[in-house]
Amino acid sequence: MKLKHLVSAAVAACAINTAMAGEVEVLHYWTSGGEAKSAAALKSMLESKGHKWKDFAVAGGGGENAMTVLKSRAISGNPPAAAQVKGPAIQEWAQEGMLAKMDAVAGTEKWDSLLPAVVADVMKYKGSYVAAPVNVHRVNWMWANPDVLKKAGVEGMPKTWDEFFVAADKIKKSGAVALAHGGQNWQDFTVFESVALGVGGAQYYDKALVKLDAATLKSPTTTKVLETFRKLKGYTDAASPGRDWNLTTAMVIQGKAGFQFMGDWAKGEFTAAGKKPGSGFLCAAAPGTANAFTFNVDSFILFQLKDAEAQKAQQALASAILSDEFQEVFNQNKGSIPVRLGHDMGKFDDCAKLSAKDFVSTSKSGGLVPSIAHGMAVAPAAQGAMQDVVTQFWNDDKMSVADAQARLTKAAATR
Ligand code: BGC
Numbered sequence: 001m002k003l004k005h006l007v008s009a010a011v012a013a014c015a016i017n018t019a020m021a022g023e024v025e026v027l028h029y030w031t032s033g034g035e036a037k038s039a040a041a042l043k044s045m046l047e048s049k050g051h052k053w054k055d056f057a058v059a060g061g062g063g064e065n066a067m068t069v070l071k072s073r074a075i076s077g078n079p080p081a082a083a084q085v086k087g088p089a090i091q092e093w094a095q096e097g098m099l100a101k102m103d104a105v106a107g108t109e110k111w112d113s114l115l116p117a118v119v120a121d122v123m124k125y126k127g128s129y130v131a132a133p134v135n136v137h138r139v140n141w142m143w144a145n146p147d148v149l150k151k152a153g154v155e156g157m158p159k160t161w162d163e164f165f166v167a168a169d170k171i172k173k174s175g176a177v178a179l180a181h182g183g184q185n186w187q188d189f190t191v192f193e194s195v196a197l198g199v200g201g202a203q204y205y206d207k208a209l210v211k212l213d214a215a216t217l218k219s220p221t222t223t224k225v226l227e228t229f230r231k232l233k234g235y236t237d238a239a240s241p242g243r244d245w246n247l248t249t250a251m252v253i254q255g256k257a258g259f260q261f262m263g264d265w266a267k268g269e270f271t272a273a274g275k276k277p278g279s280g281f282l283c284a285a286a287p288g289t290a291n292a293f294t295f296n297v298d299s300f301i302l303f304q305l306k307d308a309e310a311q312k313a314q315q316a317l318a319s320a321i322l323s324d325e326f327q328e329v330f331n332q333n334k335g336s337i338p339v340r341l342g343h344d345m346g347k348f349d350d351c352a353k354l355s356a357k358d359f360v361s362t363s364k365s366g367g368l369v370p371s372i373a374h375g376m377a378v379a380p381a382a383q384g385a386m387q388d389v390v391t392q393f394w395n396d397d398k399m400s401v402a403d404a405q406a407r408l409t410k411a412a413a414t415r
Helices: 002-021 033-048 061-075 088-095 103-108 117-123 146-152 161-174 185-210 220-235 245-253 265-272 308-322 324-334 350-365 380-395 401-412
Strands: 023-028 052-057 082-084 131-133 135-138 141-144 177-179 257-261 282-285 293-296 299-302 368-370
Touching: 023 033, 023 061, 023 308, 033 052, 033 265, 033 308, 033 324, 061 082, 061 185, 088 117, 088 299, 088 380, 103 308, 117 131, 131 308, 135 324, 135 350, 141 146, 141 245, 141 265, 146 161, 146 257, 161 177, 161 185, 161 220, 161 257, 177 220, 185 220, 185 257, 185 293, 185 368, 185 380, 220 380, 220 401, 245 257, 245 265, 265 324, 282 350, 293 350, 299 308, 308 324, 350 368, 380 401
Parallel strands: 023 052, 023 082, 177 257, 293 368
Antiparallel strands: 082 299, 131 299, 135 293, 141 257, 141 282
């Protein structure tokens, strides 16, 4: 008996040592103030389980740079252990046959019942979990600086696009920048999808930007979307082109600008700057989108590894990501809401509480739609082609709305 105990103790010690030696190289693009705090939470969670985190951060909002780097590492046969990949791109990586299955962890920890079906479906390939979801970001947000609004005589957050332009005119007159915008392709597309949702509604959005229905893209609603989108440009500042999203949020934080349209990772910046909703900043759904929710779920894919210790560390990462403890800390820093169903929102701020409430209500009403700008709605090829058109239209004042609409419809057919 004694010997048996000793043997099992030795085996257990061995297992711990083995686990301790595991290292996961994690590719991500969380480099802004709020994002870095969030990434640090994941790192410390993994390290508290005795594993090593090898940081592989590739700067660039929206992750385009990170995806380019990931592809070149994968092509050279040396992918990282884990990478921040989401939406339909998960399926593309899985089809390459390079991903590890997470079914063991998912089964033990009951991911099927922990996750909303709309999220679980995206994480699976041929019935197996190949990605672990981290959070739910809402993209259709409008952020504002309450002091800038007050000074300009704007009362309350605009609920329609007409109200928005009235408010924006007042802010412009007061001397501040009405709309903080970072002119980068993914930021242009982020604003565009919120305009499409607000002008056309969730059903239109679904047909035009998820199903990529040509007739809907050619419809008068799309014309109105493009016109509204173009009008916004007149409220941005001359330094907008090329500006990073977090520096753009900083303009709102510092009272240089009134509004910004950006997903709730922007809230991570307000929070990191010590600002509180209500007094330091305001959040509301983008005009016309209060009954809708563009979701953007960050997730990690795990690549197949040969080394058993590294595999264990990978599994520990997957398990840590879905833990209650991690979801609580990470999402408060990141600006998103927990992806676990029924998570207690007690310690979250009012914007997160609103997001959690709207996530549930829109999932019942049909207002819950995937974000196209953030890789949740369509395959990367069509997304990229459409994003290019939107950016060209934004930058080239001479491109007619009709021309942009025709190009957008054509781009949507890219496979
Ligand atoms: C990601 C966020 C990230 C943001 C800015 C989004 O696509 O989902 O996690 O904070 O881009 O980089």
